[in-house]
Amino acid sequence: MPDVVPTSAPRSEELFARARAVTPGGVNSPVRAFNAVGGTPRFIRSASGAWLTDVDGREYVDLICSWGPMLLGHAHPEVLAEVEAAVRRGTSYGTPTEPEVELAEEIVARTSVERVRFVSSGTEATMSAIRLARGATGRDVVVKFAGCYHGHVDSLLASAGSGLATFSVPGTPGVPESSTALTLVLPYNDRGAVEAAFADHGDRIACVITEAAPGNMGVVPPEPGFNGFLAETCRRHGALFISDEVMTGFRVTRTGQWGLDGAVEGWRPDLVTFGKVMGGGFPAAAFGGRADLMAQLSPEGPVYQAGTLSGNPVATTAGLTTLRLATDEVYAHLGSVADTLKTAASDALSVAGVPHVVQATGTMFSIFLLDGGPVRDFDDASRTDSAAYAAFFHAMLDAGVHLPPSAYEAWFVSAAHDDRAVQTVLDALPGAARAAAAAQEGPA
Numbered sequence: 256m257p258d259v260v261p262t263s264a265p266r267s268e269e270l271f272a273r274a275r276a277v278t279p280g281g282v283n284s285p286v287r288a289f290n291a292v293g294g295t296p297r298f299i300r301s302a303s304g305a306w307l308t309d310v311d312g313r314e315y316v317d318l319i320c321s322w323g324p325m326l327l328g329h330a331h332p333e334v335l336a337e338v339e340a341a342v343r344r345g346t347s348y349g350t351p352t353e354p355e356v357e358l359a360e361e362i363v364a365r366t367s368v369e370r371v372r373f374v375s376s377g378t379e380a381t382m383s384a385i386r387l388a389r390g391a392t393g394r395d396v397v398v399k400f401a402g403c404y405h406g407h408v409d410s411l412l413a414s415a416g417s418g419l420a421t422f423s424v425p426g427t428p429g430v431p432e433s434s435t436a437l438t439l440v441l442p443y444n445d446r447g448a449v450e451a452a453f454a455d456h457g458d459r460i461a462c463v464i465t466e467a468a469p470g471n472m473g474v475v476p477p478e479p480g481f482n483g484f485l486a487e488t489c490r491r492h493g494a495l496f497i498s499d500e501v502m503t504g505f506r507v508t509r510t511g512q513w514g515l516d517g518a519v520e521g522w523r524p525d526l527v528t529f530g531k532v533m534g535g536g537f538p539a540a541a542f543g544g545r546a547d548l549m550a551q552l553s554p555e556g557p558v559y560q561a562g563t564l565s566g567n568p569v570a571t572t573a574g575l576t577t578l579r580l581a582t583d584e585v586y587a588h589l590g591s592v593a594d595t596l597k598t599a600a601s602d603a604l605s606v607a608g609v610p611h612v613v614q615a616t617g618t619m620f621s622i623f624l625l626d627g628g629p630v631r632d633f634d635d636a637s638r639t640d641s642a643a644y645a646a647f648f649h650a651m652l653d654a655g656v657h658l659p660p661s662a663y664e665a666w667f668v669s670a671a672h673d674d675r676a677v678q679t680v681l682d683a684l685p686g687a688a689r690a691a692a693a694a695q696e697g698p699a
């Protein structure tokens with residue numbers, strides 16, 4: 256554990272310059288570029304347990320955990336052993352294999368889904384679930400919520416139109432208006448907006464897709480009963496309810512689905528998407544649901560969907576081993592580490608006089624640097640003081656703690672976050688909170 260971490264990162268600087276010469280922004284996924292916090296991203300050479308080691312040899316407590324997947328920590332010995340054995344048997348055959356059957360059985364046993372199909376990314380999972388929902392209902396319109404992220408699917412990279420229940424506009428160049436013209440973007444946690452959308456377009460709505468508990472605008476839990484309300488509204492109108500658990504699935508609870516454990520009304524989502532933890536750090540994701548709906552998929556049914564590396568034997572082995580090792584004790588440990596960290600962060604920010612709101616869904620939490628609260632939707636989250644977060648982030652980084660380089664992300668912990676890792680974070684917090692206080696934007 257380094258006592259003093261210099262802020263310069265010469266090898267990372269050099270690699271970043273080389274990366275930018277050959278890759279847009281120097282990264283293969285935008286958030287990694289540090290655009291939201293400034294500075295040079297740390298190029299990581301290796302990771303073990305709760306720790307990342309960068310190419311300059313500095314160590315950081317990892318609070319990104321690959322944006323969720325590394326539930327057990329990095330380079331877990333048993334996961335590595337199974338993966339190494341799988342690699343020696345060959346890495347891809349393009350034929351059915353035993354590990355994919357075992358992983359599917361594990362997911363079916365633990366969750367509400369009756370059939371599951373594997374893909375290689377969460378984006379593919381949501382894209383395929385929406386295609387299936389449209390194919391099964393014979394309808395075209397998709398409802399999503401502002402601030403919920405479902406991967407970079409054309410029809411979901413949409414911004415709200417000019418009013419409630421009006422069709423949306425592309426959220427990025429390169430997405431044609433025709434791709435988002437059938438998407439309705441509504442404010443999260445807003446039952447009235449959902450009712451208005453169904454009143455106007457109910458017989459055209461194929462599905463509502465929502466993060467089971469949003470983590471991609473920071474952690475914004477559904478208000479009690481909101482998911483059940485969505486499921487029931489869909490049922491009444493003959494639409495399907497897609498619960499996107501790519502982030503929450505197997506991270507928040509052992510039984511896979513936060514949205515399910517969170518429900519008391521006895522509803523079930525029609526389709527569910529998974530990713531991140533179920534891939535154990537490999538490119539694997541899935542969508543699943545009711546058997547009759549999944550039977551609509553090719554080759555059993557007419558809705559086409561396929562993938563060269565889908566159900567890859569190495570990836571499914573990593574996922575299966577991870578899920579088998581994710582015991583109740585693991586989730587209890589994640590919960591206690593998360594509690595310690597969020598309490599300490601909140602205390603440090605209070606002492607430094609930085610207004611903030613801590614929100615959590617199970618062991619997934621985030622800290623919004625803003626006055627007031629709770630944060631109910633994307634508009635609320637957008638009031639975050641980005642300058643204060645950037646200062647906080649860099650002070651933590653300098654003290655050996657790697658937070659997500661964006662104010663709108665959850666902090667992730669793992670089973671490998673032990674006392675030494677936690678203490679490193681606790682030691683870093685007061686200074687980072689003072690840095691945030693000094694950088695606050697104008698009067699609150």
Ligand SMILES: *Cc1c(COP(=O)(O)O)cnc(C)c1O
Pocket residue numbers: 375376377378379381404405406407466471499500501502503530531540
């Ligand atoms: C990460 C994420 C996705 C996209 O998954 P990728 O594997 O990055 O394509 C989709 N939905 C949610 C809720 C996510 O958190």
